[in-house]
Amino acid sequence: MAKPADTRTAGRKPAAKSTRSAAETEKIRAALAARHDELRAEYDQTLSEITELQRDRLTDSAGDDQADTGTKTFEREQEISLANSILERITQVERALERLDEGGYGWCERCGNPIPVERLAAFPSATLCVTCKQLAERR
Ligand SMILES: [Zn+2]
Numbered sequence: 001m002a003k004p005a006d007t008r009t010a011g012r013k014p015a016a017k018s019t020r021s022a023a024e025t026e027k028i029r030a031a032l033a034a035r036h037d038e039l040r041a042e043y044d045q046t047l048s049e050i051t052e053l054q055r056d057r058l059t060d061s062a063g064d065d066q067a068d069t070g071t072k073t074f075e076r077e078q079e080i081s082l083a084n085s086i087l088e089r090i091t092q093v094e095r096a097l098e099r100l101d102e103g104g105y106g107w108c109e110r111c112g113n114p115i116p117v118e119r120l121a122a123f124p125s126a127t128l129c130v131t132c133k134q135l136a137e138r139r
Helices: 022-059 066-102 117-122 130-138
Strands: none
Touching: 022 066, 022 117
């Protein structure tokens, strides 16, 4: 005989989510949009630094010894990996905005509770509430 209701699976994927107010959703959207602008500016800045480093390499590489060339290559690689990580964060924020529109953003994956707006503003890619995050880190 199958049991009519299985209460032991509760907490895995909550069927009924609590709702977030429209004002709160707007707050999250504003926070994400602000973060997006910030990251874009940072990305543009990094790109122009890469261009500059590249130009330096081309213009005054005549008198360079191998060490100079090595340093410049290293600097450029640093800048590029920085640019890539910023780009990755931009993508995360864009994905977060999409999911926010679909209503799937900002809920703790573990307990299903809404993640506080402040936390989402600071960590747009957060998928766990602070409590669950701490539990996960303690493992
Ligand atoms: Zn949680």
